[in-house]
Amino acid sequence: MSNQIAILLAVLLFPGGVFALALGLALKGVDRRVAARLQSRVGPPLMQPFFDIVKLGFKRTMVPAAANETVFLYTPLIGVVSMLIAAALVPITSVYAPDAAIGNLLVLLYLLMIPGIVLMIAGSASGSPYGAIGFSREMALMIAYEGPLVLIAAAVAIRTGMGMGGWATFSLNDIVAYQQTHGAFLFDPVMWPAVAAFCFFYPANLGIVPFDIPEAETEVLEGPIIEYSGPVLALFKLMSAVKKVVVLGLGIALFFPLAPANLVGGLLVWLIKMAVLMLIGITVVRLSTGRMRIDQAFVFFLKWPLLLAVASLAVVVVV
């Protein structure tokens, strides 16, 4: 019973829930501010994403005549909830360890697919042709990036499992604990292909510029979310904010979870790592590249990240 309450609190309050929402929005604010400074602009205030959410709360929600109203209005809710649960699965070294019943890499992989599926369903339920284009692009992109992700996860799991004397372990706590005693995978040459593949994966999963093809606002007018307005649109913004925390947190847990053993230090180091990961992998990349076409992105993912991920899996199994 007590661990059920702990899981509930984790989903609603600390690593998930309020904390993840606030952190995701704050990261978005830092991202926009730094992006503006890199372009020598002043940029919006750091709290801008919070203002946007409050603003969207005052706007009216319009349901298009061609839309399926129930699906249209309730799918974003599924997306937000799945991401809040996912945030409760991500371990923070020496601060938070997910309950053994839920802290599983495979569960996290399934939960990470849900926002993409939510976007696809929302886009097609809105009855807009642009939503339909967004749907097909999102689907193609998902097929392209999910493969490498699964292989990366398998490589990490097998490396950890073999190091611990078994075959493969998908427990996130074990993965973090193994790296704390044996050194982070980031400094392990065997894992470098997997690290590189992950660096390609996360901009695509988060829909950052070279890979924001499903939501390209200049060609398909924000694709799946074109027909959304008001509070329901705010749900999409919250979903992508929490997703950023989950994906970056997953990257930290898989490859570089080392942190000082006390509570404050651990949290601080985790936040710094997250900010660095975001600034390098998201802000700089999105400012210095143009958007790919969907066929280019598809071929790119099936060429490099998939190759790297397969290579890392092979190396991990052989070495």
Add this chain to the structure above:
Amino acid sequence: MGLIPDFKKIATRSPWLYRINAGSCNGCDVEMATTALIPRYDVERLGCQYCGSPKHADIVLISGPLTVRVKDAVLRMFDEIPEPKVTVAVGVCPISGGIFRESYAVLAPIDQYIPIDVNVPGCPPRPQAIIAGVAKAIEIWRERL
């Protein structure tokens, strides 16, 4: 009781802009893009953001004299923008038709069809004037929230 006005104050710091080109010669549109994009006039300071879909918009910038061809499309697009919204007419064309005023293909002034809240005259207006217009629109928007 006291929270709602505070939230309204916060909400006005996030006006999202949407541009409608009602048959403009593109002069005003270039100025609007300049307003947003170049470092000197950065409107993102005000929390503004150009959005791709009319359903996400709060402040509509309309340029051009409203030609007969685009009238239906513009009116339909205007209806797609959720309340509360504010309309800013950019350039002299929406006011009088500008250099196109004697054309048979032009329906200016535009406020016969769409309620206009702020006029920013000029052919084309300077970016500073557009920013002043947006700031004025934010004040009007605050009252409508």
